[in-house]
């Protein structure tokens with residue numbers, strides 16, 4: 001029975017290891033999600049700014065076209081001025097020339113302002129674009145590193161699974177059935193007894209049961225938590241390293 005207990009403990013240890021590695025493998029990819037979200041947010045902002053800039057450029061182009069038309073109109077007005085035959089025509093034509101000049105100069109001033117702002121935005125966009133590129137590179141590097149890490153974890157998991165399967169193969173079917181039931185109901189199946197107390201549920205065992213355990217001729221269960229129990233000192237001679245403390 002001592003041997004079966006040892007195999008059961010090996011099975012339990014390797015089961016824990018497999019579960020830990022499975023969790024690590026499943027959780028690893030999500031670790032980069034915050035960075036992915038940051039990048040997506042930055043990219044959205046950048047796209048919006050770029051769209052705004054394109055809008056401004058389109059508006060500028062429209063203003064430029066209008067300016068061209070106004071210059072044509074100015075020329076026409078100047079021709080009219082030269083061709084004026086009397087002071088009435090001359091007065092009207094000069095006012096028209098004056099108006100066109102003013103309109104052209106206003107539009108030019110406005111365009112100059114908008115062009116300067118646009119140039120500044122373009123500069124800022126380039127900087128922003130570089131920043132976003134930096135975050136993207138950071139993410140790509142992290143993803144590449146994570147892939148290596150994931151491959152490593154998967155290799156460890158495959159090894160741990162093989163160890164677990166080997167341990168399972170050593171345990172008699174009757175104990176496996178009990179082990180699996182306890183595992184699914186209680187989280188783990190085998191608990192040590194220290195100084196007569198089951199470490200699975202912290203109940204003091206009846207003294208006669210503790211004495212039976214001392215003989216190691218049978219595998220017994222805790223009357224309270226039903227876990228398979230063994231006297232720790234018999235299977236794990238005093239080592240300074242403590243097992244993680246199980247709880248009920």
Ligand SMILES: [Zn+2]
Nearest residue numbers: 198201222225
């Ligand atoms: Zn117990």
